[in-house]
Amino acid sequence: MDKTPDAVPCNRKLIGAKYFNKGVIAYLKSQNLIDELSLIVNSTRDYVGHETHTLLTAGGSYVSGVSVFGSGIGTAKGGSPKARVAAYKVCWPFHNSGGCYDIDVVDGFDQAIHDGVDVLSLSIGSPPAEYYDDTIAIASFLAIKKGIPVVCSAGNSGPSMASASNIPPWILTGSSLSRPLARRKLYPLITGAQVKATTASADDVMLCKPKTLDHSKVNGKILVCLTGDSSRIDKGMQVVLAGAVGMILCNDRFSGFKIIADLHVLPASHINYNDGQAVFSNPMGYLIPPSSKVNTKPSPTMAAFSSRGPNMVSPEIIKPDVTASGVNIIAAFSGAVSPTGEPFDNRTVPYMTMSGTSMSCPHVSGIVGLLKALHPEWSPAAIKSAIMTSAIISDNTMNLILDGGSPMFAPATPFIYGSGHSAIISDNTMNLILDGGSPMFAPATPFIYGSGHIHPTGAIDPGLVYDLSPNDYLEFFCANGYKEKNIRIFADENFKCPVSCSIFNFNYPSIGVQNLTGSVTLKRRLKNVGRPGVYRVRVRQPEGVKVSVKPRVLKFWKIGEEKRFELTMTGAMAEGQIGYGTLIWTDGKHFVRSPIVVSLGLF
Structure with missing residues (x-):
């Protein structure tokens, strides 16, 4: 631990802090507020706590004895505890300013790319838009072209469907999982x-x-x-x-x-x-002292607030991509703001609990940092694939992860309704009367957790990955029917769309098919990033859909070797129907899993 000239302890964790305020200053000038807030907008100081909390969730060091007023006491660490971190302040949430201005976000991206960061973590977002109209989509693509993975939050607009933000396929998008007083009197x-x-x-x-x-x-x-x-x-x-x-x-x-x-x-x-x-x-x-309960079952459960798919812009790209812890997360907090943020609260705390996909995002970012350190030769797409295909979809009871945003109720019994409501025991749907005091939750789906809950150990050695280059993303735009002027926002001047390209050939780790009314064939390629091996395919077919894979066996002899396969789906979906399935390639040790979602008439 070093001392700064002002005798402030410094562990060299934070190696950069910059602010970008052209957009917010323009707004404040238009509202005659610039004099009142000039100190705040000319500082990287965190006056909300959100920035500190998310930054240290991603890269905080090991700290023992962490708690929030006695709750959750233990040792805390970030996802990449040995990483150096830098803060780029681009949002200014005060006086209804709108928070984040396009020019400030772009300037922050440009500076981070120039500084040579290894991972970008953004716990911000906006409603879905076409990629050429989405500031984060455009700026993050510049980072991807430089080999910098970008991780973003999916948003907190659940349980509404089609609410996920940060939906471009080059972004790794995360949703959220849930997780002294007087004597006893x-x-x-x-x-x-x-x-x-x-x-x-x-x-x-x-x-x-x-x-x-x-x-x-x-x-x-x-x-x-x-x-x-x-x-x-x-x-x-x-x-x-x-x-x-x-x-x-x-x-x-x-x-x-x-x-x-x-x-x-x-x-x-x-x-x-x-x-x-x-x-x-x-x-x-x-009134009793706070305590922490561990090993609760079932756990984890999807948070009700976590934004969900389907993807409003590209339905074939399943969003969110993965899920991670995001409820009641304890992490470092800013000393410049009270824990409640209220003017009547004069307290300061070193640590704070916060909830949201903003908290999930840095959990994923930390894992991305670890993978980049272990596998510096991997592309952002390979890192993303490793995290997605190794994710898990079962909880600690070995059942499917449940959706906390979809409470259901069990049928009531005579111990609850006696002889019934005026001697009737069915409701107006002609089903048994339900017990409002016995909530249950439905299993979550890929539209809620994406490929599943992150599993860092599995991501370190995924066996195979679905890789993508920046050029693949440009061809993705072509397959989506984007005009040349819109593609130019992302591409070099000499790029031209191929004569023919299909969205079904985009090498994404998850598999989505919208409006299946007959038969469709998808093409994918897998790259070996592990030992030589023989992988065989397993398929759980979506309801009402026949799935065939050719070939059914892939043999890899060396690292970096690529093999291709085709996936043909045949079926006639009913209007509004959604079918969920799974594709797994396994050599007995690795299980490279991709969710399958097939639908008709969702939009």
Whole structure:
């Protein structure tokens, strides 16, 4: 550990920090805000915490004794703990400025490429657009041409379908998986309805809005608040000002099972809608020190907020690509902002829990960094393929990963409904009445987790990879019918589209077919990056689709050798139908797995 001239400890982890503000300054000048915010926009200092958290998730060193107010205590590290890191500040989320301006993003990319970074990690995004209209798509392609892998977040617009952002095939896109007090004493637990101020409405007090609580009735109790209308942190502030010792934040029906681990200003717990119903039926509560539960089952589960496919621009490219941990992630935090970001909160913390695909992205970026260090000769596409084809789709119960954004309910029993609703036990769909207190979740699909949950050990030695060159991406544009003027944004002047090219011959590690109404043949090629071996194919066919592969055996004699195969799909899909399958090439040790998605009429 070295000391700077100002005696600040320095471990040489952060080797670069630059800011890019032409776009935001132009905006601030147009709003007459530049004088007020001139200090902030002329600094790389992190005034939100997001930048610090994501940067150190990707490349933070080993640190012992990390916790957030006693929760999750243990040793923390980033995905590439021995990496050097550099911060390029291109977003400015304040005063409704829109956050990220095209010119600032492009300038940041240009500088990072010029500096010779090995991996670019971007926990930012925007709604899907044609690639020639997408700033991140254009700038990231420049990085790919220089051999720099680019990893981006898929977005937090789930569980809505077709919500994934950062969808270009050269970007590796990640979705998200979920993951001292007083002595033990029993406290009265009350709802807003019991402590309503004289002038407050019944609806407002249940939401714990300002000036709705009778402080004399709240003091010394645990207050139950419903989510909605105001921020979760603001609700806690109103509760603590009223004199409560704790808060239980209950989801309404709309929020359902979406739980966020905020750092509140008082002891608090966020619970789902069904658990909230139970709280209302047993209004007493304890305040106990925080603890961490490990080895929970089933785990992992897809986060409800994680954006999903299908890909709105290129349906044949399955997005997201992979999934990684992104819920309640503990990582370093900025000392320039409070943990809640609220003006009334004067606390600072060295570590913080945050959730979102912004947190998933740097987990993947860290793995990309490790692979690039181990295999410097691999292209960005080869690294991406290794991560995708080695990903896993089962949880720790050996069942398919579940989708936390699709709660289902089991049929109720006579212990729940007695003799039924007016002696009727079926609902208006003529099925058994469901039990709203027994949520289950449907298995996730490739539109939710892509190729699966990242498995770093498998990615180190994938056996085979689906490789791509920058020229392959240009031919991908040709196959998509892009005009020459649009392709020129990405290509050199001397590039010309081939006489014929097909989207089905694009060598992507996952396999998507949109609007299958008969038969289609796809061509792929595999490169050996391991020992010589004989690989045989296994196929799980999508429902209603026949899949044939030729040849069914591939023999590799040396590293770098490439073999081609054809995949023919035949079937007649119904309108709106989606079929999921799997293609695996294996030599008995390696399992090179690709998801198959076949559909008709999704757009």
